[in-house]
Amino acid sequence: MSLLSIGKSGLLAAQVGLSTTGNNITNASVAGYSRQVAIQSDTGTQDMGFGFVGTGTDVVQVKRYYDDFLNNQLRGAETNKASLDTYYSQISQIDNLLADPTAGLSPAMQDFFNGVHDAASNPASAASRQAMLSSADSLAGRFQGLSARLSEIGDGVNSQITSTVTQINSYASQIAQLNDSISGLSSDPSKAPNDLLDHRDQLLTELNKLVKTTVIPGDNHMLTVSIGTGQPLVVGNHNYNLATTTSPTDVTRVTVGYQTGSVVNALPESVFAGGQLGGLLDFRSGALDKAQNELGQVAAGLVTAFNQQHHLGQDQNGAMGGDFFAPIQASVAASTRNSPLSTANVTAVVTDASALTASDYSVDYDGTNFYVTRQSDGTKTQINPFPQTGPQTIDGVDYTITGAPQPGDDFLVRPTVNAAASVKVVLSDRTKVALAAPIATAAPTTNAGTAKISAGSVDVNYLTPGNALTAPLTLTYNKAANSLSGFPATQDVTVTVNGVPTVYPAGTPSIPYTDGASISFGGISFSISGAPADNDTFTVGPNTAGVGDNRNGQLLAGLQTKNVLDGGNATFQSSYAQMVNFVGNKTREAQISGQASDAAVQQATAAQQSVSGVNLDEEAANLLRYQQAYQACGKVMQVASQLFDVLMNIGG
Structure with missing residues (x-):
């Protein structure tokens, strides 16, 4: 090959190198762009008798610097970060709502029970009773307001799920189209459509921010993209559309599945792990539902x-x-x-x-x-x-x-x-606020003994038809038999001593007396203590003068500190505090995990960019190198031209 051809081949190679380097520089800030390098190879040699002489150079490939492992690592870090960021942004709303000292539930519950305590302390006061009703209305309004805000957050989650699914379908469609284009341009394994590959990888990166995917390479640079445990999203040049629909048992809840005609076949939420969609679903099932249910509890x-x-x-x-x-x-x-x-x-x-x-x-x-x-x-x-x-x-x-x-x-x-x-x-x-107890007990002043009867109380059995007292009941003490008589003939009587109950069947004429024992029948409970004298009497009857009675009011007020919830292990306030604590802990956990995910993304990005990123200093040096090569090859062609002219003149 002539010196002119050698110079020409080098000139063309330097030109490709300049173009490739210039392309790297201009695309350095383009998201997803991978550094490209022109790969040269010699064009062979010719046997000149005395030895082999080179014939020039050729650009065999414009290589795209890309590491599949590092890119997958980066995508995994970004999908985890997107999930945690989404979860944190959502749960922060609940945390701020519940922790607000003015908008939270605790102040309203405290005000309500303060009103109950005040009414119990002044049962005959119309003002105290009215204040109790007003504080109850305020408490109801606070419950309703918190519930409405949680429902608004749920509606927002539904809207974001629908929007995210639309974006997923858009990316899947574009990836399928690029699969088709890339496959058509990849018949020669040595020639890859680098820019299209970069564009598809960037789409995969954006898709992974929405939902975690698994990518499997195929022939002709085509990719298969799946979610969850292998549910396909893109296969070759075909994409499968996701869609949202309402849950078959809850019209307020959006579910995600495959779109088949006009039917949406719902998929388990576990399929959509990672990414914004995974974060939304995880928040809804793991935090929002729990907060709504526990507030409701x-x-x-x-x-x-x-x-x-x-x-x-x-x-x-x-x-x-x-x-x-x-x-x-x-x-x-x-x-x-x-x-x-x-x-x-x-x-x-x-x-x-x-x-x-x-x-x-x-x-x-x-x-x-x-x-x-x-x-x-x-x-x-x-x-x-x-x-x-x-x-x-x-x-x-x-x-x-x-x-x-x-x-x-x-x-x-x-x-x-x-x-x-x-x-x-x-x-x-x-006037219908029931602060009094429905029964009243008394020991006449004419009794000769020292025995006293307690005020008495009732339980839910008192509401059973036939158990409520309509007239006073008189119990008489018989000293010789040390017993009490006068109990209802149709009701069992239970006497409890030191926690041990003894049941006397209905109709038992007299019940043995034990000092301080608890006596109950028909939902009524009381105790008699002391030493009664023979024929002393004790009455148990309807409360006919209960305007100033506050016994039930005290029991209503006592519910504030009584362990009612969770099998009798938690008060209303402590149960609400547990919910607030749960939300606060999950919020802090998401915040810390999010910070860790930021560091993971930075590390993965640095590793990926060390291979695929464009270093402007390096590219500037390459520009000078290719420029000098271009100039040198031009000089070779100039020398070749001059030699040719000399030979022509000699021949002339």
């Missing part, structure tokens, strides 16, 4: 316990107390997939605050029996018998199932999720 527990105690009191009109708050109805939703032939209906009412949990429940019919499954731990309870003869209580909730079910019927029962929003004071007449 406090609300339902307070309403139920307060109502139950209020029922055992007597108002200023002499009537037994009614509902102070509206009873809490559990949220029940029938699945949209239930058979249209089914007429089954499930109702659930919270009746026992101590047994109430913060879990949701599924109610399923297998064709023979109904089963109630606690979703927090999978505990399953059969509705027995079915058809029912009365409500069945499970975890503090009365379940009533009517109608004709069909196999596969499914219902979602959420006892506490809407409880806070349902708190409402139904009592408006201050």
Whole structure:
């Protein structure tokens, strides 16, 4: 090959090098761009007799510097960071809401019970009774406000889930299109469409910020992208569309699945781990649902316990107390997939605050029996018998199932999720606040002994028809037999001494007397202590002058410090504090994890950029090198031209 051709080949190679270097410099700040280098090779040699002489150079490839392992590592760090950042931004809203000393629940509960204490201290005061009702309205408003804010956060999560799914579909579609374009341009393994590969990798990076993916390389530089445990998102030049739809058992909840025609086949939330979508779903199921349910547990527990105690009191009109708050109805939703032939209906009412949990429940019919499954731990309870003869209580909730079910019927029962929003004071007449006890006891001054009878109390059994006293009951002491007589002939009498109860059947003519023993019958309890004289009497009867009586008021006020919730292990305030503490800990945990993820992304970025990043100083040096090579090759061609002219002149 002539010297002119050698110079030309070097000139062209230097030109490609200059163009490649210039392209690196101009794209240095472009996200996802990978450094490119022109790879040269000699074009072979010719045997000239005395030896082999080179024939020039050729650019065999414009190489893209890319490390698949480092890029996957970076994508993994970024998807984790996006998930944690999203989780933190969401849970911070709840943390700020609950921790606010003015907008939180604790001040409102404290004010309410202060009002109950004041009314119990002044039961005859109309002003104190009215103030108690006003503080109750304020408490109900606070519960409703907190619940509404949590619902707004839930609506925002639904909106973001829908928006994120739309972005995922857009990226998946673009990746599929690039797969097709790249495949068509990759018939020659030595020639790769570097810019398209960079663009696709950047799309994969953005996609991983939305949801964690697994990328598997294929022929002709094509990629298969999947999520979760292998659910496909992009296969070759085809992408699978995700879509959102409402949950079949909860119209307020958005679920994600595959779009097949007009039908969305929901996928488990575990499939969408990582990224913004994973962070949203994790927040909703792990923090928002828990906060809503636990706030509702406090609300339902307070309403139920307060109502139950209020029922055992007597108002200023002499009537037994009614509902102070509206009873809490559990949220029940029938699945949209239930058979249209089914007429089954499930109702659930919270009746026992101590047994109430913060879990949701599924109610399923297998064709023979109904089963109630606690979703927090999978505990399953059969509705027995079915058809029912009365409500069945499970975890503090009365379940009533009517109608004709069909196999596969499914219902979602959420006892506490809407409880806070349902708190409402139904009592408006201050005279109907039941602060007095419905019974009164007395020991006549004519008694010769020193025995005294306690004020007495009632429990829920007193509300059983036939147990309420309509007239005074007189108990007479017989010294010779050391016994009391005069008990109701139709009710068992229980005498408890040092915690050991002894039951005397209805109709027992006389009951042995024990100093200080607790005596109960028909839901009434009292004690007689001291030394009664023969024929001393003690009366137990209706409270006919209870305007100034505050015994039930004291019991209502005592609910503030009584362990009512969590099986009798937590007060209302401590249960709420546990919820606030949980949210605060999860917020701090997400914050710290987010900071750690930032460091991981920085490290992964540095490692990836050490291979694929553009170093402007290095590229500037390359520019000078290629410029000098270009000039040198030009000089070679100039010399070759001059030599050719000399030869032509000699020949002439």
